[in-house]
Amino acid sequence: MDFFRGDDKRAVEAKEEAQKIAWAPFVFQTAKALKALGILKIVDQAGEEGYTxxxxxxxxxxxxYGARVLLEAGLGSHIFYLTSDDKFALSKTGFFILRDEMTNVTMNFVNDVCYQGLYYLQDAIINQKPEGLKVFGEWDTVYEALNDLPPDARESWYAFDHYFSDVAFSEVIPRVLKHKPRMIYDVGGNTGEFTEQIIQADHHVKVTLIDLPGQIRTAKEKLNGQLDNRVYFHPIDLxxxxxxFPTGADTIWMSQFLDCFSEEEITSILQRAKGALTDDGNLHIMETFWDRQRFEAGAFSLQQLSLYFTTIANGNSQMYHSKVMINCLHEAGFYVEEDIDQVGIGHTLLTCRKKR
Known part of the structure; x- marks a missing residue:
């Protein structure tokens, strides 16, 4: 990955980028308003002819007046372009803001979960705690607050979390099951989506879902009627x-989980996971590492997402460079047996075993 090596922009190009950064909040709110007010859809319906x-x-x-200021701001943001007779037509960028699911899931997450709290980023860095979370209430981390967040924030949080993880499950479940596990620990199982899919894929495997008490309650509600004496729950604050951990797992699964913890916490969790895993068991970790992305936009998005963890989630974690995670694994007594990139939307699957 060579996206960020060197600095080959001319001065005028660099200044243009600096101006875009300075006005970035305006661009975001413009795009949000254009979509919410139906203007993107209206201009899209005009096609290449455009609208005045x-x-x-x-x-x-x-x-x-309202239409004019939004259209002109959207023009400068390349959401629209001008036709030959100076009408406004929807650009390719505008098309994706209007119709692309990934873009909309991300915009809703940024707006409903992050936007207000990011004002406190500097405080979060200095105090090493999620100072932006106070816009929702008084909690130590967002995870214990999830069930009490405002409906829009809660819905956007879960939609963002599920969009980027659930699409990969169908790809990785056969890899998890190829060793014929008997007991899988779904650590950080959240709403139980992975647990649900894997017990449907294998009618013999048992799963213990391990997470905070609030997430356990949510998962139980989701999985009601599907338990069939094969799903167990272990509430814990890791x-x-x-x-x-309870002992006796021959497979441990962690999906988009370890990025919720600091390096020291990750190493501690992995050490405890090692103690719970049978000697010939497998640890599967699915994460999105910014250095493993195919496109620069993917790396950029993950680097920015780290600031959500800093300001809102917990104050001490991030979307990691893969070397950081692999180093934590080694320190905890694991080695990486298999390393697969481009799973789902930019995920990496690490299959690990205990060091002998």
Missing amino acids: TEQVAHHSNISR RDQEAS
Whole structure:
């Protein structure tokens, strides 16, 4: 990955990028308003012919002034382009803001979960705690707050989390099951989506879902009627280094889980996982590492997402470089047996075993 090596921009290009950064909050809110007010859809329906400001104002039922300022801001943001007769038409970028699921899931997450809290980023860095979480209430981490977040924030959080993980499950489940596990620990199982899929894929395997008490309650509700004496629950706060795993797993699964912890916490969790795993068992870790992305936009997105962890989630974790995670594995007494990139949407699957 060579996305970030060197600095070959001319001064005028670099200054242009700096201006885009300075005005970035305006661009985001413009895109959000254009979509929410139906303007993107209206202009899209006009096709390549485009619409005038007056036509957009009429069809969207907003003032001519409102239509004009939003259209012009969208023009500078390359959401629209001008036709030969100076009408506004939807650009390719505008098309993706209107219709692309990934873009919309991300925008909702940024707006509903992160936007207000990011104001406290500097405080979070200095105090090493998620200072932005206070916009929702008084909690130590977002995870214990999930069930009490405002409905929009809660819905956007879960939608973002599931969008980027669930699409990969169908790819990785055959790899998890190829060693014929009898007991899988789904660590950080959240709402139980992976547990649900894997017990449907194998009618003999048993699963213990391990997570915070609030997430356990949510998972139980989701899995109601599907338990069939094959799903067990173990509520635990793994930030507590004295909290241990139950023993007896021949497979441990962690998906988008370890990025919720600091390096020291990750090593501690992995050490405890090692103690719970049979000697010939497998540890599967699925994570999105910013250095393993196929496209620069993927790496950029993960680097920015780290600041959500800093400001909102917990104050001490991030989306890691793969070398950091692999180093934690080695320190905890594991080695990586198999390392597969480009699983799902930019995920990496690490299959690990205990060092002898």
